[in-house]
Amino acid sequence: MRRLTLNLFTMAKAKKSIPAKKEKLSVVTPSGKKENSFFEQVYEVARQIPRGRVTSYGAIAFCLGTKLSARMVGWAMNGAGQVKPKVPAHRVVNRNGMLSGKHHFGGNTMQKLLEKEGIKVKNDTVVDFEKKFWDPSDQLF
């Protein structure tokens, strides 16, 4: 298990060396600011997540070059529901595949959305997380 997790993370790392240059975005940050910032980058990446797939905060952060700030990614999702182009925040979970954000969706909305996309959720955790995992780095190319 751990090895698998390690693998997928390693995978992300392997793909590293990616410039990860995402700019000129105009989205509204949680605070209401309309400027290019870390948040918009997160939103954009999140929006790239294919239906039926999931990714982790850390992966996104990594993709943006701020892997040490996975927290910011998660926090950025806080405003995901406010931005116009809907951001599939429900497809973003923590590195364990756990729906850590379901609490913010209210009830089990998050889980329902995921299951609707064919993702099985058990005990607030994505089943076969590794298989459903989508590397944000892919969309950079």
Next chain:
DNA sequence: CGCCTGACGAAAC
């Protein structure tokens, strides 16, 4: 202007 908090993650105990 400084302190606390936060949808994470990884190292240290």
Next chain:
DNA sequence: GGTTTCGCCAGGC
């Protein structure tokens, strides 16, 4: 191997 602590960075108070 489970639990606690710290780091990161931006925003709220």
